[in-house]
Amino acid sequence: MDLLNEVDDKFIQELYEETEFSRPAKKTSRASIVWTRWAAIAAAFALIIISSVVLMKYKSAPTVIVPDSSQHLNESMDSSVVYTDDGSPAVILDINPSIEIKINEENDQVSQLVPLNKDAEELLTNVLMTTTKVNDCVDLLLTELSADSYITPTSNSILVTVVNGDEQQAKHLSDLMVNGLQESARKGHMSLSILTQHLPDPVQYGDLAVQNEISVGKAALISSIADNLNATEYDYTRLADMNIQALNQVADYVNTSISRIGNVAGDINKEQLDLIGIASMDLQNALQLAQDISETYAQLVNANPSANDPVNYNRWITMEQNADSEWSLVIRDPNSSQAPVVFGFSGGSSSGRAPNIFEHAWKGFFDFWNAFLPF
Amino acid sequence: MEDQFIVELFFSEPDSALEELRSKYENYCHTIAFNILGNNEDCDECVNDMLLRVWNSIPPNRPENLAAYVGKITRNLALDMLRKTNAERRGGGESQIAFEELGDILHGKNELAQMEDSKEIQEALNRFLGALSKTERGVFMRRYWMMEPVAVIASTYGMSLSKASSMLHRLRQRLKKQLEKDGINL
Known part of the structure; x- marks a missing residue:
């Protein structure tokens, strides 16, 4: 039984109205049918080749790691991990979901996606990652973040943190990620506010991250805000409970030195x-x-x-x-x-x-x- | 010509009405049939059968939405033709793949259970479609109602193949969750 045949007429009408239907292909002569057969055989071979390429593409898609089953993760708590601990440069995206993205330095292709908290884990189960290109991966992630209302016109903040690596590597990775985000945002008519930072020694934020069950990127952002306020008894827990959107606003209000691209939504002048x-x-x-x-x-x-x-x-x-x-x-x-x-x-x-x-x-x-x- | 005039014409000048209908909807119906059957000869037969069926059904019927009416008839005829073809040999264009994609959600139930729940599922499905954004609904309908290849859908909406695939994957998951939420056991 095909239930989709009984969908409401208005949805079919909408489909009809938004589509321009081209003329059907003309009937072919007998001679051209013979030619078409050969073309069909050629097309079949082409299809096999294309399918192989697609399969290879799927095969080489980045690995989405489930923290609980990973052996090499710096797993420090039941519900989340602060970052993967192999010492190689990586990018962490924090919104509320926190996702670590490993990028192969030789070809700038994404090799792994690691959810650092439960929200990220759920998000990544809904993304069918079929590409290793940074821009395409970021585009897929941003689409999902937007669909799940993590990114909206009133909540447009993303924190990009590069962990490990030298300044040059960090700038390269950060630029890759920011460019990918901006391109995707342009296509989706979104306006993002992107915070960027580099943590050459992420371990120094490990305790704070572990204690509050947040990524090292968010821990570093919190430290940056609190230090700037010159506070002696600031409440890390309170800052840790805020999402990146609220932290971005606070960072703006208290004039932190953190790098920002794009205005944060809801910013009063x-x-x-x-x-x-x-x-x-x-x-x-x-x-x-x-x-x-x-x-x-x-x-x-x-x-x-x-x-x-x-x-x-x-x-x-x-x-x-x-x-x-x-x-x-x-x-x-x-x-x-x-x-x-x-x-x-x-x-x-x-x-x-x-x-x-x-x-x-x-x-x-x-x-x-x-x-x-x-x- | 406006749809309502075409329908009225069937009551007074059916020959002219049929020509108007063919002129307006032939390409649309051909596209639906082609996505399912994958070859022009069968599509032509399918579109001719659709015209015959419309001729026989108006009057007495007076469809309010002609595009949906002829679209559904064409889709049903094409699927029937595909079933007959499949009884003889395996195959069948995009529809086979599209049905398999939705298999776990709408086509995985046994027939008796489907009959019992069908109205409920249809209502849930319409609610689900109504809650989607226009783009999401377009992508879903093109894939599972019109049986368009994913590459064509991606091209229509100016997105990458992987993004279109991912969106469809996500929409299937959302539909599954919605049906479960509505108490429909899958």
């Missing part, structure tokens, strides 16, 4: 940051604020995708100063004659105080916003 005074807050408050902004931004765009347009964003959310030099967060819908909603707070840069006020401001914004929603 520098002027607003300076007025809020995030740099002078204690770490707990700064992290809380950064996380709130990240989550609130995602909610905002989910409620109205056009808010993701930078032009709208800057028109709707502004910081304004009154005659007494007090700063306010002003929210207005430029398409409405309704008066703007003003959330005033003074001394916005004072440590520990601004986040609470800011939190109220966001809540007020959503109350305001909800009034415009038709549901």
Whole structure:
């Protein structure tokens, strides 16, 4: 019984409308039928050759390693591994899934894909990896990451970490990966924010990674943020719980030196940051604020995708100063004659105080916003 | 000519209606038949049979969606023809491969169980298709309804062969999960 023959007519109609059907091939004469037979034989041989090539291609596809069954992995916990421990250069992609990609230095082909956490393991089971080309592998991974909503317009961050190797090797591998990601993103009309770093000695982040069950790449990023904040009692656990999107925002707010290509989604502008005074807050408050902004931004765009347009964003959310030099967060819908909603707070840069006020401001914004929603 | 006029024409001037139908849908039906049967002679026969069947069925039928109506008839005729051919010799274009790909999900059940669940599975399948993006749905329908080769699908959507294969693989997994979630035992 062929159930697909009973699919809803609208899906068939859609298929019909989006396709241009070419004229059927003309009937051939008897003479050409004889010729066609020979051509068919030739085509059969060609098919055998092509099939062999395809089979070889499949055969040479990168190995997807299951950590539990691997002997040579630096398996340090039940649920995840921090990186493979053979000392050769490799690339780690962190989004939330963390995947290690081994690249053969001689031909720049992907030789292994190693899931470093459960999310990555699940992701890789859904990818039919049939190629060893870096760009194609990255394209397949990005498609899957996007399909599983790990990469979205409001969460566009990827951390690329090269472990081991010298500076030259690291730059080469990093460029390969970034170029692959950017090309794939262009094809998929995505806008990525890619963080890159090189860890010539990843072992130094091993303890932090093991302790928090994260990759060494993410551990190094966390260290980079925390060190930059010059914090003495920062909460590694809290940073480790954040995904790369939130960490990318935090890294931007606190001006880390980490290399970034492309703007991180949901980033509030520098002027607003300076007025809020995030740099002078204690770490707990700064992290809380950064996380709130990240989550609130995602909610905002989910409620109205056009808010993701930078032009709208800057028109709707502004910081304004009154005659007494007090700063306010002003929210207005430029398409409405309704008066703007003003959330005033003074001394916005004072440590520990601004986040609470800011939190109220966001809540007020959503109350305001909800009034415009038709549901 | 608009579909509804062609259908109405069958009620007043069936000869003209048949010509209009052939003119509009011959290439479409030929493509469906060719993907299944793999040769032009059988396809021509299949398209002629489709026209005859439409001639005999309108009136009394008055299909609301003519593209789906003739497409389904052509697909059924081509599959019937393929079964007859396969009874004599092994083979059969893309459909054999496409059916095998979906085998574990929709065609792996025994016939009695299929009959009991078929309506439920059809509804789940339509829900699944409705929830896909337009590209995903196009890729899935082209492969499993229209039986197009993966290479042709990849070319249509400007993607690599491996990406199209991977997308189909993922869609089959998602369909399987959806059916399991809907309590349909496979």
